[in-house]
Amino acid sequence: MKVISTIRELRAALGPHRLLGRTIGFVPTMGYLHEGHLTLARHARRDTDIVVASIFVNPLQFGPGEDYEAYPRDVDRDRAMLESVGTDYLFSPPVREMYPTRPDTYVDVPHLGSMLEGAVRPDHFRGVATVVTKLFNIVQPTRAYFGEKDYQQVMVIRRMVSDLSMPVEIVPVPTVRDEDGVALSSRNVYLTPEERRAAVRLNRALALARSLVDEGIASPAALERRLRDYICEEPLAGIDLVAIRDADTLEDPGDAFPDRILVLLFVRFGKARLLDQVVIENRKAEG
Numbered sequence: 001m002k003v004i005s006t007i008r009e010l011r012a013a014l015g016p017h018r019l020l021g022r023t024i025g026f027v028p029t030m031g032y033l034h035e036g037h038l039t040l041a042r043h044a045r046r047d048t049d050i051v052v053a054s055i056f057v058n059p060l061q062f063g064p065g066e067d068y069e070a071y072p073r074d075v076d077r078d079r080a081m082l083e084s085v086g087t088d089y090l091f092s093p094p095v096r097e098m099y100p101t102r103p104d105t106y107v108d109v110p111h112l113g114s115m116l117e118g119a120v121r122p123d124h125f126r127g128v129a130t131v132v133t134k135l136f137n138i139v140q141p142t143r144a145y146f147g148e149k150d151y152q153q154v155m156v157i158r159r160m161v162s163d164l165s166m167p168v169e170i171v172p173v174p175t176v177r178d179e180d181g182v183a184l185s186s187r188n189v190y191l192t193p194e195e196r197r198a199a200v201r202l203n204r205a206l207a208l209a210r211s212l213v214d215e216g217i218a219s220p221a222a223l224e225r226r227l228r229d230y231i232c233e234e235p236l237a238g239i240d241l242v243a244i245r246d247a248d249t250l251e252d253p254g255d256a257f258p259d260r261i262l263v264l265l266f267v268r269f270g271k272a273r274l275l276d277q278v279v280i281e282n283r284k285a286e287g
């Protein structure tokens, strides 16, 4: 695996592959990798000729007072992990390479990007859309792989790619979980052992949501109330968001469940803000 830190060098390395008609699979990350990221890279390895991963902790997507400085970093460990799954190139630029000056151009997806997590973290998705556009311009991938855990991020990027006719296929990959059901996330490292045990409640809340829908709970509002109550029983959990949405549009479904129900949780445990989600097929809608 070749490790590259400048845009010019990466373009020079990928140009000949493109000329030969090779497909490029891209896995953008912020590093401190886990099995979820490696699963993305394995999908890319299976589907495409050349696999490029990036590690860049993007300052634009962190708000004031968020964990930009503290975000965990370990490039040597990440490098070995990416190599073990057959990554061809790792692009790991310093901030001055990506943003030599404070950018005056942003990519914004204001409707999808300002709801849900975007309401809790203003400008977060603008930072994501801007850096992903830059990375797509640099790598020019055939396909790019993103974890479904960040469901809203996938929706925002898909919309951006469609609106701006970007020639890349977005491939969402299912969430990878630990044995106890906790979704893998680089931010799990912030959890104390006690908080880690408490975080199991998120995945259990999603299982509860599924059974309540199957049992015919009356409305999205009733489901949201039950999930809030269930999560609040855990004293270490601080709810930022419990949302029931239409999984295809992210819109509030009002009084009736949509065909595909997104349950999205954004909950604090100590210093960690954890995201989790499930999409539930509404069997009633099928019948």
Ligand code: PAF
Residues within 6 Å of the ligand: 028, 029, 030, 056, 058, 061, 128, 131, 132, 150, 153
């Ligand atoms: O999901 C992430 O790790 C980041 O938001 C991404 C897509 C790499 C952009 O910085």
